[in-house]
Amino acid sequence: MNITLTVNGRVHRLDVEPRRALGDVLREDCGLTGTHLGCEQGVCGSCTVVVDGRAVRSCLLLAVQCDGCSVRTVEGLAGRDGEPHPLQRAFSAEHALQCGFCTPGFLMLAVAALESDPAIVDDPERLRELLTSNLCRCTGYEPIRRAIMRAAGRP
Template sequence: MKTTLKVNGTDHVLDVEPRRVLADVLRDDLGLTGTHLGCEHGVCGACSILMDGEPIRSCLVLAVQADGRSLRTVEGLTGPDGEPHPLQRAFSAEHALQCGFCTPGFLMVAAGAMDADPDLADHPEAMDHVVGSNICRCTGYGPIRRAVERAAQERRTA
């Protein structure tokens, strides 16, 4: 099926088999390998991206379902001049990554939450949801939470 995906601000017209999941199309057809595939059941969150500003598990969405939608992957977080997103800087500063496999998914869920709620750092329940939404097997969740809080506070004061 002819499918148009707007990914990180660029339109891509693709011929996609109706049964292919979005994560596979992003990785294999568009070369956006920052979207990781872990469990392929929507549990781990490594494949999280933003669709129309909302976090989704791209392993559970068919690519044809994203036709005409606006998608943002971890590759789209950096600024136009290549400057890292506040979340990327905070993850580094707070040592919130170790193997890095889960990091893109956490970054995208947190980016969506920060876009939706400029006062995210003031809402512990929302922070719990962001940090608890994905699975990390290496760092534990303390550094990840501190990184999201740091980025949210930085963004609010900027």
């Protein structure tokens, strides 16, 4: 099927098989390998991207379902001048990444949450619940929580 995706502000016209996952299309057809495919069952969250303002698992979403949508990947976080996004800087400052495999998914989950509901950082339980939707085997989640708080301007 022919689809059109706007990925990180750039229009991609693609011919994809109807059963291909968005994550595969982003990596293989768009060359955006920052979206990591871990479990490919929607459990780990490493493949999280933002589609029309919502954080989604790109391993579970078919690319054809996104025809006409705006997709944002981790490659689209940095500013036009290459300056890292405040979340990226905060993840570095708070040591919220170790092996880095889960980091793109957490960044996209956090950016969608902060853009749609900035008050999430004012409710520690809601923020913790959000973070449990993605898996990290290295950091123990606390540095990730601190990074999101820092990026939101909270202590």
